[in-house]
Amino acid sequence: MRPEQVATAGDDLRTLADEAKQKLASLFHLSDVAAQANPGWLAAASLSNCRTVWEQRMRETVDSTATLGEALTVSAGDAANADAEGADRLTTVLDTFGT
Amino acid sequence: MIRPAGLLAACCQARNPWWQPAYGAVMVSFENLLAARPDEWGRAADTWAALARESEDAANGIFERGSAKVAENWTDQVGAEAGAKLDALANSYLTAAGTMHGVVSILYGLDDSIGPIRRSLESAVDYARRNGFTVDADGRVTAPAGSTAPPEALREADALIREALDSATRIDVEARTQLDELAAAVFNADRDWAVDHVQGNASRAQVELLAEALPTGQDPATVAAWWNALPPQDRAAFERAVPVELYDLPGLPEDVKRRLEGDDGYNRIEAVRWAQQNAFNRDIDIFDNNCANFVSYALSNAGLAPKLDDFGGAYQDGWSQGAQTGWDWLDARDYTHTPAWTVSDRQRDFFLDNGGSEIPLSGAQPGDVIYWEQAAPGGPIAEGGVHHAAVVTSVTPDGDVHYTQHTASRLDASLDGRLPTNEVVEGDQRVVIVRPRQSW
Numbered sequence: 001m002r003p004e005q006v007a008t009a010g011d012d013l014r015t016l017a018d019e020a021k022q023k024l025a026s027l028f029h030l031s032d033v034a035a036q037a038n039p040g041w042l043a044a045a046s047l048s049n050c051r052t053v054w055e056q057r058m059r060e061t062v063d064s065t066a067t068l069g070e071a072l073t074v075s076a077g078d079a080a081n082a083d084a085e086g087a088d089r090l091t092t093v094l095d096t097f098g099t
Numbered sequence: 100m101i102r103p104a105g106l107l108a109a110c111c112q113a114r115n116p117w118w119q120p121a122y123g124a125v126m127v128s129f130e131n132l133l134a135a136r137p138d139e140w141g142r143a144a145d146t147w148a149a150l151a152r153e154s155e156d157a158a159n160g161i162f163e164r165g166s167a168k169v170a171e172n173w174t175d176q177v178g179a180e181a182g183a184k185l186d187a188l189a190n191s192y193l194t195a196a197g198t199m200h201g202v203v204s205i206l207y208g209l210d211d212s213i214g215p216i217r218r219s220l221e222s223a224v225d226y227a228r229r230n231g232f233t234v235d236a237d238g239r240v241t242a243p244a245g246s247t248a249p250p251e252a253l254r255e256a257d258a259l260i261r262e263a264l265d266s267a268t269r270i271d272v273e274a275r276t277q278l279d280e281l282a283a284a285v286f287n288a289d290r291d292w293a294v295d296h297v298q299g300n301a302s303r304a305q306v307e308l309l310a311e312a313l314p315t316g317q318d319p320a321t322v323a324a325w326w327n328a329l330p331p332q333d334r335a336a337f338e339r340a341v342p343v344e345l346y347d348l349p350g351l352p353e354d355v356k357r358r359l360e361g362d363d364g365y366n367r368i369e370a371v372r373w374a375q376q377n378a379f380n381r382d383i384d385i386f387d388n389n390c391a392n393f394v395s396y397a398l399s400n401a402g403l404a405p406k407l408d409d410f411g412g413a414y415q416d417g418w419s420q421g422a423q424t425g426w427d428w429l430d431a432r433d434y435t436h437t438p439a440w441t442v443s444d445r446q447r448d449f450f451l452d453n454g455g456s457e458i459p460l461s462g463a464q465p466g467d468v469i470y471w472e473q474a475a476p477g478g479p480i481a482e483g484g485v486h487h488a489a490v491v492t493s494v495t496p497d498g499d500v501h502y503t504q505h506t507a508s509r510l511d512a513s514l515d516g517r518l519p520t521n522e523v524v525e526g527d528q529r530v531v532i533v534r535p536r537q538s539w
Contacts, residue, residue: 005172012164016157023153027146034143034206037136040128042271043209046278047143050202053285054195058150061191065157068184072169 007076013069020062028055127267129238129260132220135267137213144206144497147199148515154196155519161189162523190290193520197293198284200516201301205277207497208308211340212270215333216263216312222328223259232256238264251320258321262314269311277304294520295507302513306493306501310341319350326351339494342465343372364454364537367466370401374490374503378510386506390488391443392436393505394468395420397490398535401466406453406539413437418449443470443488447533454538463500463532467491469514470531477526491532500532 031051035044165185169178227233227240230248234240240257242248277300284297314325326334337345338359345351346359346368361367374397383389383396395418399405405419413419413435421435439449447470451457458467471487473480480486489504492511501511514530522528 001175001178002172005168006178009165009168009172012168013161016160016164020153020157024150027150027153030139030146031143034136034139037139038131040125040131041135042125042275043140043205043278046275046282047206050278050282053282054199054202057285058154058195061188061195064191065161065188068188072165072181 001076003076007073010069010072010074010076013072014066017062017066017069020065021059024055024058024062127264127271129220129264130236132213132217132264132267133224135213135217137210137217140206140213141210141497144203144210147202147206151196151199151203151519154192154199155523158189158192158196158523161185161192165189191288193523194288194290194293197290197516197520198281198287198297200513200519201281201284201298202278204298204301204305204499204513204516205274205281205308207495207499208305209270209274211336211496212308212312213267215329215336216267216270218330218333219325219328220260220263223256223263226252226259226324226328227256230256234260255321255324258317259314259325262317262321262325266311266314270308273304273308273311277301290520294517295509298516299509299512302499302501302516303511305495305499305513306340306511309337309493309495310344313337313341313344313348315344315348317348317350322348322350323352326355336496339464340496341493343368343375361464361466363466363535365398365401365403365466365535367401367464370397370466370490371492371503373397373400374492375510378503378505379508381508384505386441389505391446392441394443394446394488394490395440398468403535403537404539406449416449418446418453444485446470446488447472447485447531450533450535454536455533456536458532458534460500460530460532461498463491463494464534465491465493468533468535469500469502470533471521472529472531473526474529475527478528479525485531500530 028051031047035048035051038044162185166182166189169182169185172178173181224234230252231246232240232242232248232253234256238260240253240260242253281297281301284293287293287297314322317325329337334355338355342359346356359368374393377383377393377396383392386392405413406417407419408414408417413421415437416439417437418439419437420440438445440446447468450468458464463469467490469489469491470485472485473482476482478486487504489502489509489512491500492503493501495501497515499516500514502514503510504512518528518530
């Protein structure tokens with residue numbers, strides 16, 4: 001392993017997750033505006049539900065991104081000191097990672 | 100309207116009076132249709148499109164800055180496992196993006212179908228009032244005592260209002276169904292299923308929502324009144340989005356029909372009709388890949404003549420298929436098809452070299468042919484080559500080009516929805532729109 005390169009990959013993932021998290025809330029918001037502007041339409045209620053489930057799904061995906069980024073960074077740091085131990089710790093993280 | 104997988108076909112059959120809801124569902128009320136804000140559906144669609152782009156960018160970022168770096172810098176078993184997890188995460192973003200494009204299709208479909216219907220309703224109400232009729236809060240049209248207005252005017256106003264409410268209800272029901280399916284797809288983890296099936300259904304439904312805004316089943320006089328009241332932008336939108344359904348309306352002016360047919364040596368309406376009706380007909384699929392063959396069949400059935408040699412026979416530089424035996428194995432190997440008939444790269448070149456022209460994507464029309472040219476290394480063929488072809492069957496008002504193809508069979512697929520995933524998987528593509536024109 002080249003720890004510095006792997007750590008950079010981890011940092012990049014966490015940055016990507018931070019940026020995505022900020023954009024999600026504002027982008028999903030306009031679906032509520034559309035639903036409220038069209039009361040009485042069946043599609044309005046369905047859009048609100050669609051927004052809710054997909055916002056939750058995307059938050060979980062973004063959280064997974066941050067978790068995996070963190071795992072890469074930490075393991076790269078550990079590997080720089082004790083390669084085998086760092087690998088074991090990452091394996092544990094990957095085993096519980098749900099993507 | 101004949102669509103193999105028609106989602107609304109059953110609804111098209113029944114034209115119940117306005118006081119008898121046809122679907123066991125809540126009718127869109129007169130008040131709610133007049134107060135509708137379809138532009139808000141469109142604005143919401145814009146943000147779902149932005150969400151899809153963010154997801155696609157995230158997937159690209161993970162592939163390029165995550166998977167690639169880990170593969171290069173961590174080469175043991177644990178590194179391989181980490182790379183696999185990164186790939187799965189990137190595909191999770193692509194799966195989400197593929198489904199989100201479906202939401203985009205439905206919301207634009209709502210915007211672009213409810214907008215003209217609401218304008219038609221306003222026009223019908225105005226027509227009724229100009230004739231001295233009363234339109235009550237439920238949309239009922241009545242003539243006051245002693246009215247001298249012709250009874251036909253009352254019937255026409257009433258028919259237009261009922262048509263608007265009925266169409267809006269069918270669209271609302273279908274959009275609800277589609278959005279519920281797109282919400283349920285949140286549990287799907289298969290990227291190809293999301294793009295091919297979930298998004299594919301939604302992109303087809305977008306076109307059908309627009310078709311539902313037409314006064315299908317009405318008499319010629321009502322259709323003519325509807326068409327005459329449409330603003331120019333609505334007429335243009337229907338001509339590009341649902342040309343066959345529009346063409347088939349009784350009462351549509353003849354000059355509009357001639358314009359829809361085109362003057363390129365084949366009937367564009369019949370090319371689109373044939374493609375849509377045969378999207379899932381596998382009878383013509385005698386090759387491993389039948390995309391160009393499907394395009395050739397559509398154009399041939401629309402009247403484009405084969406290009407033969409001076410003695411009426413097939414030759415390498417022509418465009419034709421010879422007599423077919425019906426035995427697929429033999430027909431595929433007996434050299435009766437010219438390369439331009441069956442090979443997308445050769446077909447694009449043939450049409451451009453024989454009277455056709457390349458059209459900007461923004462100018463695509465139903466009945467054109469769409470080709471995918473490899474624009475970067477890493478795809479199924481060398482850079483610069485064309486590897487796929489399809490028939491443009493609809494251009495929706497949001498500018499999305501919908502196409503119909505074989506191998507695999509797709510009906511009214513969305514270019515905006517599918518291209519980003521295609522490019523992640525196959526590398527950058529240049530989309531080429533060709534308008535064939537018979538010069539032989």
